[in-house]
Amino acid sequence: MGEVIVITSGKGGVGKTTTTANIGAGLAMESKSVVLIDADIGLRNLDVVMGLENRIVYDIVDVVEGRCRIKQALIKDKRYPGLFIIPASQTRDKNSVSPEQMANLTAELRKEFDYVLIDCPAGIEQGFKNAIAGADKAFVVTTPEVSAVRDADRIIGLLEANGLKDPKLIINRIRPQMVKKGDMMNIDDILDILAISLLGVVPDDENIIISTNKGDPAVADDHSKAGQAYRNIVARTMGHKVPIMEMDEPGFIDRLKRLFGVKVG
Amino acid sequence: MGKEAVTLKGIKDGIMVILDSDMPFGQVCEQTAKKLCEVIDFFKDGSSRILFSGRIIGAMERISLEQAVMDILQRDVTVEYQTDGPGLPVRQAVKGDPGKFHRGTLRSGQSVKSSGNLVVIGDVNPGAELIAVGNVVVMGCLRGIVHAGCNGDKNAIVAAVKMAPTQLRIADIITRPPDGEEDAQWVPEIAYIKDGNIYIDDYLSRNNLLKN
Incomplete structure (x- = not known):
């Protein structure tokens, strides 16, 4: 039986879809069988980020309404043999699917796959309720902005109220230089408020924009810091212990401190 | 000085110290010494026995008195208290309702209401709200909105280990923290109404406690 993980944030534009695509691709790179579900019905993006838009025949609404079998709606990724996506419908809205239907769909999929990742829409309405219905774990994505953290806090409360205990946090798009200058919330500030365990920190990286536009997840890029961060998140998702990576090239003093076993930053 | 701050009286095995109930505690403590x-x-x-009586003696006051006794006598004695009211300087809020106890972090969008006092063990995040007819105590960081004495009780207080509310209301008075810099250091604080304004004081500082 596979795990069903919902990737959510509350606020829009913090990187849920990018995170879903990268974790999915990363797990597939580790030879896991993975299916990604785009639950953002009416505003589908996941297929675009994955570069699979032109292969869509059936979508999630077709599946729940019985117009096709689940297998027919699964789109095979062009890079990784174990990776599939179920796209959202672009012509319908969130009310086309009910939480029960989502729970049934994920229950079917988890029999076949190691991981079922659900890309949750922004907001806390029907789309959110659908996305979390079948999940047994949740990853909350936030950026180091007060508004995103506020929404993440609200989402964590709602997840906990819906029985999704112990959600994990992904801090996206952090800029180490700004944090250093005190112009950006640091990891501790965010953890202080949200008080949940940290799954990973992804630095702001131009490569992400390039790879997202090309439909090619950055997780496979060995030269990208964000790619490395996603690979670490993937390892942690699989239960491996990986330390949170250094965001910055350590200075002389930091290296000296590390030499003497003093905890750095 | 017409009235003695402290009167001593011999009792079995020791003495009774009768403290004046109106004078400031500092003066009383000094006179006791x-x-x-x-x-x-x-x-x-x-x-080997000292019995204090005559006024309500709070926890911090007891520590001061016991310290004074120890300093002077340089030996162990049994210190007892004979008081009519509750020992701690906590205001009695609402009769009949035991209040509510919440354990865990309160997140944005969550709200806890109490028809009595309200105690939260955990943080109250921005966007969360606490509403109580009586007092509110937060054993954590208070960052959300809090309303104590929501039925108009001006004696209600709000206490928090870390007081950083978005907005603080007691009875019909609403305050918000000053715009700009946050406090660099955090100490437990207590908010109360005095002369129609909400004041926030350091909770641990003895002087502030004794005023209550």
């Missing part, structure tokens, strides 16, 4: 010095011989023959 003075009087005890005068009767220090009394404790040399084995008397």
